[in-house]
Amino acid sequence: MGRAFEVRKASMAKTAAAKTKVYSRYGKEIYMAAKAGVPDPEMNTGLKRIIDEARAKQVPADVINRAIEKAKGGSEENYHAVTYEGFGPGSASFIVECLTDNDNRTYSEVRNCFTKSKGKIGVNGSVVHGYDHVGLLSFKHNDEEAIMEILLEHEVDLQDIELEEDSITVTVDPTSLHKAKEAIEEALGETTFDVLEITYLPHEYVTMSEEDMPNYEKMIKMLDEVEDVQNYYHNVESGE
Structure with missing residues (x-):
């Protein structure tokens, strides 16, 4: 079976905690898309596309509607996207996508996930080429x-x-x-x-050793707990 099948399998096997994080992620993205244009998916192509993705992830309609209503209400919250790359335990590599209103806070929290799990945050381009x-x-x-x-x-x-x-x-x-x-x-x-x-x-998956698995699991848990982290990707075959 191919790489895409592995990703499909992982995407469909999210825990309840991960699903809550997905709801938060799409709530922010829908809010930003609605705020950036007309808060009507029939008139805002970008908003419609994000809503389609949210529905495929079983994001509840009330989460979607609340985000749109928040944008209509003129909220001053503003987020922008940042991406971090780095190396986790063993031979793991990570790409971490965030939406933030404070770059310094987000970088510090993401870096903490790497360092406390025996990993190291890298510079842009250090991982994505793989x-x-x-x-x-x-x-x-x-x-x-x-x-x-x-x-x-x-x-x-x-x-x-x-x-x-x-x-x-x-x-x-x-x-x-x-x-x-x-x-x-x-x-x-x-x-x-x-x-x-x-x-x-x-391009290639790695298998986490028994020795490195606790730190890998710790890193996954820590990333899930960072509010600004929208999504993360890694090359660990047996992972989330």
């Missing part, structure tokens, strides 16, 4: 060739397609994620996506 930045879609279907034809007809920048256990996982260029979603829905009708996200796929 990953592919892709759009990922996964849904129930069993005709791989038909889906490939649909995507190519719609000029989607298709990178890979896998059929595994009656699910198709499609890897596309990040800019083609929503074009692919719309092409699939146009051809198949309303479709439930198990995964609909932009993510990082490592």
Whole structure:
């Protein structure tokens, strides 16, 4: 099975705590998208796309609606995106995406996750070269060739397609994620996506040793507890 399948499996196996973090993440992203334009997904393409991704992650409608209403209310909260890279226990590498209103606080908290887990935060570019930045879609279907034809007809920048256990996982260029979603829905009708996200796929996975596993698990837990961390990606096969 391929890299995309590993990511799909991990994405669908989130703990309750991780799901709460996902709700917070999309709440912020929806708020910022609504604040940046018209707070109506039918008139704001960026907002609509983030809402589509949130729904694929089972983010409740009330979380989505609260974020939009908050933007309508003229809240002064403002966030911007920052990304950190570094090396965890063993041979693990991490990419950490954050939304913050205070760079110094966020950097200090993320660096603390690395150092207290026997890792080291790196400079920009130190890790990302070992990953592919892709759009990922996964849904129930069993005709791989038909889906490939649909995507190519719609000029989607298709990178890979896998059929595994009656699910198709499609890897596309990040800019083609929503074009692919719309092409699939146009051809198949309303479709439930198990995964609909932009993510990082490592070129190679590593297995954490028994000795390094406690520090790896500690780092995962600490990252989950940092409010500004929106998402993180790593190359540990047996991980989250």
